[in-house]
Amino acid sequence: MTGERRRPGRRPGSADTRGDIVTAARKIFAEKGFDKATIRGIAREAGVDPALVHHYFDTKEGIFVAALQLPVDPSKVLPLVMEGPREQIGERVARFVLTMTADAQAREPILALMRSAMTNDKIVAMIREFMTHALLRRVAAGLGVPLVRMEAAFAQMFGVVLMRYVLRVEPVASVDVEELVALLAPTIQRYLGEA
Amino acid sequence: MTGERRRPGRRPGSADTRGDIVTAARKIFAEKGFDKATIRGIAREAGVDPALVHHYFDTKEGIFVAALQLPVDPSKVLPLVMEGPREQIGERVARFVLTMTADAQAREPILALMRSAMTNDKIVAMIREFMTHALLRRVAAGLGVPLVRMEAAFAQMFGVVLMRYVLRVEPVASVDVEELVALLAPTIQRYLGEA
Structure with missing residues (x-):
């Protein structure tokens, strides 16, 4: 040896x-x-x-x-979503979230994290802190909107992703991305469209 | 003996x-x-x-x-939420969901079910079927709106409840019910307000 x-x-x-x-x-x-x-x-x-x-x-x-093997680094992606005409921010956000989560490889680590969060308080705290710092506050500040409006927008997209890919309720589980964008964009626009 | x-x-x-x-x-x-x-x-x-x-x-x-020790039977509650002026349906739905989930005893069985659903496909199927039959189709049919609009409304409220009580992200975790009703009611109204 x-x-x-x-x-x-x-x-x-x-x-x-x-x-x-x-x-x-x-x-x-x-x-x-x-x-x-x-x-x-x-x-x-x-x-x-x-x-x-x-x-x-x-x-x-x-x-x-x-x-955490997340599919995107918010600090790299957010500038792309936030640039462009303000009157189309709702459409850009909705399309970005739905296009990104349509890819199973991008979606699975996020869902895995949510599964852990539902049953583990330490993981909840970690996700909450990361979300708040890397995503919610940054977008709210960048757009000049109150944080609670950013959270309402996040909740809308998050709820749709859960219904589409975890609960798999029809028709939201199978309609195409552009139909959902048309349905959801005005909601996100209302929350984020004006300072 | x-x-x-x-x-x-x-x-x-x-x-x-x-x-x-x-x-x-x-x-x-x-x-x-x-x-x-x-x-x-x-x-x-x-x-x-x-x-x-x-x-x-x-x-x-x-x-x-x-x-499943659910806090409410949708078939008993829905008629109450659906009666009243159609132009206030968004406000009534938002206030009902937020008031009901503000009660920990009502909220916990729902969150417990969601926890199981995140990790168990049989439970997902059971919840999906119940939601679809007892809640989503019934409301959509009663209001004469497409099912996907009802699901978008559900996703908005569901996402907010998860952010408020599971992720506990501030400020949405602590703002009072009426502030959230004011923020969310127009969204629900847009989905459910017109046939």
Whole structure:
């Protein structure tokens, strides 16, 4: 039997390092929630330099998205949804949510997270903090609307996604995306259309 | 040791009989779903006459509501929500849902059912069938609106209840019922206000 050899040429930045950071992040987010978790704490848990965490994931939101295998990083997508004519914000939001969730690979991690949230208070807290910071407050501030209006808009889209893909109630489970966009866009427009 | 004695004076209609029917109904609904379950099948499972099931619970919806400890029987409540001026249907629906779910004793069985639904396909099917027959189709037909509009209205209220009581996102978790009614009523009105 040969002793353990140091592999030459393994640089910081290998797939393992990234994997170690993601594993550490899952543990830290679950223990501390999103607000109290820090990049420094995640780096310590993973045994790497905080600069390396920044290098891979940029922000704490970025690590969260990777750790929970979310399909989109809100901070990357929101600017795209929010730019464009304000009088079409409802249509853009409705179409984005319905198009994104139409992809099972994008939808499943979100539904898995919701399943855990329904039965685990720590996961609820983590999701709530992430949603509030990465999504709800950011959009509300960007559009200049009260947070409760943003939450009403979110609730409408969230409820439709649950009825379409979890409860699978007809006809909402099978009508096409554009029919739902036409039905829902005026609602979202009313909540988000005016400051 | 005395042998088993027949208790005199125990009539059909004792608390035990009702309990037996409820227990049998839970089993039958879980096995067959709402649509395929029958009063006759539930009576057989409970070892009682079908007439006795009718006597206690009136309809299959009534047994379902009792078996799942739901806070309200839609068939009893809906007429109250649907009567009154059509131009205030949105306000009445929003206020009814928010007032009912403000009561933890009424809310908890519904949330418990949703928790099970998120992880159990048989329960999803049972809820879907009950919702469709006892609630969604009935209201849509009563108001003369397409089913998908009724489902959009349901999704709005359902999403708000989940954000308020499961995710507990602020401010929607703590604003008072009347502020939410004012925010949501126009949405429900748009879906249900016109045939």
